Each structure stands twice: as C-alpha cells, then as structure tokens.
Amino acid sequence: MGALKDKMILDMKLRGYSENTIELYTDCMTSLTKEYMISPLKLRPKQVYDFFIKLKENKASEAYLRIFYSAITLFYKIENKSYMTKSIHLPKRTRQIPIVMNKSEVELFLSECRSLQERTIFSTLYSSGIRGSELINLKIADIDFERKTIFISKSKTRKQRYTILSDQAANLLKNYMVTYQPKDFLFYGFRNKNSHVSMRWLQASFQRIVKRAGIKKKVQVHTFRHSFATHLMETGNNLIYIQKLLGHTFLSSTLLYLHADSSTFLKTISPLESINLKYFGSFGNQYQRSFDFST
Known part of the structure; x- marks a missing residue:
C-alpha cells in the first residue's frame, strides 16, 4: 500500500487508536490489496464485498470479520469513499461466554x-x-x-x-x-x-x-x-x-x-440426588442383553 498505508497509520494515530489496532487494520488492508494486486482505491464495491464473502466462506472467525469490516470502513471513510462498504452487513453479534483457565x-x-x-x-x-x-x-x-x-x-x-x-x-x-x-x-x-x-x-x-x-x-x-x-x-x-x-x-x-463464575450455580444439587435409586433394583443379564449393540 505504501503511501496509503502511511496515511492510514497517521490518521489512526491522530484519532487515538492503539498500536495493536493500527497493526491489525493495516494488515487487513494489506490482505485486501494482495487479493487483487491493485490499489484499494481502484477497487469496485463488488470486489470488496466478494473478498469479505470469501473470508466468511474460508471460515474466518466472527472476531476477525468484525476487525476486517472496521478496517475497510475506516480506510474508505478516510478516503471519502464510504459507499465502498455499504453492501457489507455483519451478522448479529453473539455474546459468547469467555473461556477461563482455572x-x-x-x-x-x-x-x-x-x-x-x-x-x-x-x-x-x-x-x-x-x-x-x-x-x-x-x-x-x-x-x-x-x-x-x-x-x-x-x-x-x-x-x-x-x-x-x-x-x-x-x-x-x-x-x-x-x-x-x-x-x-x-x-x-x-x-x-x-x-x-x-x-x-x-x-x-x-x-x-x-x-x-x-x-x-x-x-x-x-x-x-x-x-x-x-x-x-x-x-x-x-x-x-x-x-x-x-x-x-x-x-x-x-x-x-x-456466566463463567462456577462458584455458585454449578454447585447446585441435581434433583436426581433426591431420588432413591435402590427402588429400581439391579440390572441383570436380561436387561443388559436388551442393550447389546455388538450383534
């Protein structure tokens, strides 16, 4: 991207973006540029849309799709070409329970x-x-x-x-x-x-x-x-x-x-614990044969 990348970096710094976000956004624009091997300013809206669809078909994560969308939206806003991303719609955000290490x-x-x-x-x-x-x-x-x-x-x-x-x-x-x-x-x-x-x-x-x-x-x-x-x-x-x-x-x-806090609700006692299983008796061979999947 050259001069365009430098311009985007400068604009993002002036807007107060973090270095990590700047790196992520410029990487997204670089990937778009490499896909078509021409300046992103010379692309048509359908080409930008098609690349976004390609990312989805290649199983890009929801988080990456949102980053990519934010990157191209900001880039074309800086270049006064906001219409370039009008046809792209993000799926509704799903709030996932965070993975936690014990x-x-x-x-x-x-x-x-x-x-x-x-x-x-x-x-x-x-x-x-x-x-x-x-x-x-x-x-x-x-x-x-x-x-x-x-x-x-x-x-x-x-x-x-x-x-x-x-x-x-x-x-x-x-x-x-x-x-x-x-x-x-x-x-x-x-x-x-x-x-x-x-x-x-x-x-x-x-x-x-x-x-x-x-x-x-x-x-x-x-x-x-x-x-x-x-x-x-x-x-x-x-x-x-x-x-x-x-x-x-x-x-x-x-x-x-x-939702990730297991200190209370995951210690709830199951209602099965109040059922007296001894009244069901023991399972003999006749019951076991009913569930014999080897035949």
Whole structure:
C-alpha cells in the first residue's frame, strides 16, 4: 500500500487508536490489496464485498470479520469513499461466554515459564487483569510499589485507570528490573530497549507455554484477563470494583463473567440426588442383553 498505508497509520494515530489496532487494520488492508494486486482505491464495491464473502466462506472467525469490516470502513471513510462498504452487513453479534483457565491451570502455566522475563510478564498480566496491549505499553513510571498499583495510560477505551499490583507480581517486577535494566518501556523489545515487545511476540510466547503445560483449552493471551475477572467474582469481590479494575465502560460487559463464575450455580444439587435409586433394583443379564449393540 505504501503511501496509503502511511496515511492510514497517521490518521489512526491522530484519532487515538492503539498500536495493536493500527497493526491489525493495516494488515487487513494489506490482505485486501494482495487479493487483487491493485490499489484499494481502484477497487469496485463488488470486489470488496466478494473478498469479505470469501473470508466468511474460508471460515474466518466472527472476531476477525468484525476487525476486517472496521478496517475497510475506516480506510474508505478516510478516503471519502464510504459507499465502498455499504453492501457489507455483519451478522448479529453473539455474546459468547469467555473461556477461563482455572487456578490449577494458571499455576501450571506459570510453572512452565522458562525465564524471569516470561514469569514476570505473565504473572503481571494475570494478577492485574490488564489487556495484552496495555501490558506491552507499560512504562517503569506506571508501577507504584508503595501504593501497589499499576497505572494504565493507554487502554482500548482510551480511558486512563489504575489496577492492582499483587505482592508476588511486585517481587517479580523488582527482580526483573534489576536483571534486565529497562530504560523506559517496562518490557522492551529484543533489538531496542527504547521500544516495547510486540503483541505477536507476546501471543507466540503464550502459546509456546500453553503447549509445554499441556493445557487443552483454546486459550489466548486475553484468557488471563477473563480468568482474573472470573476468579475475583468467584471469591466474592464487588462487581463494581471488578468493573473499575477492568476498565469497562458498561457494567453489562462485566456481567458476562457471571456466566463463567462456577462458584455458585454449578454447585447446585441435581434433583436426581433426591431420588432413591435402590427402588429400581439391579440390572441383570436380561436387561443388559436388551442393550447389546455388538450383534
């Protein structure tokens, strides 16, 4: 895309988009450009529509389709060509119950971290409930050991907030700072201490540890945030406090974790437990033969 990509990046920065979102949107536009091998400005609306349908037919996730739709909508809005996406309609959003790691799985995951850097990064992520994009943007000045807080200056909702810093995470961070000597960004890139680690590195590292730990659930970096919220809810923490820690604008977003909280409703006693099964007698051979599927 060249100059068009640079223009889109600049416009998104001026609008306050996060680096992670900018990367996702420009990747979407690059994939559209590669499909037709011409500038997206020279495409017809039907070509954009056809590519979107192709993504759906290739089983792209609902989340990716929404990201792609947002990317092309913003691009053509910037270029004063909003009509290019008018024929594309997204399916109604389905609110899925988040996948959550239980505490044993979190413990197993952290035990498989093979470096102080990995252990510190993922302990901080789980213990604070912050997003991956918020973690990579943390700076040394954002950590307050005395008040036991982490300051989030760059969030998805563009709202600043504080979240908690646990004692264990604080101890790891202190050791990490002594060992790795960060300058500005808390978790810096391998090639440059003045830049932060990338989301791709974070996601790849997470999946490597998941594989080593033998965790079978379909989890990702964001699962730690889901787990943080659910575990707080399971231990009886105030819903409003959890909302503020997560930085949710609407309480309805936090209420979704009530469905993942198994501390109460999944411990409900089944009505079968009040039925006396002994009155049904035992099953002899004559009953077993009735269900013999080997013949």
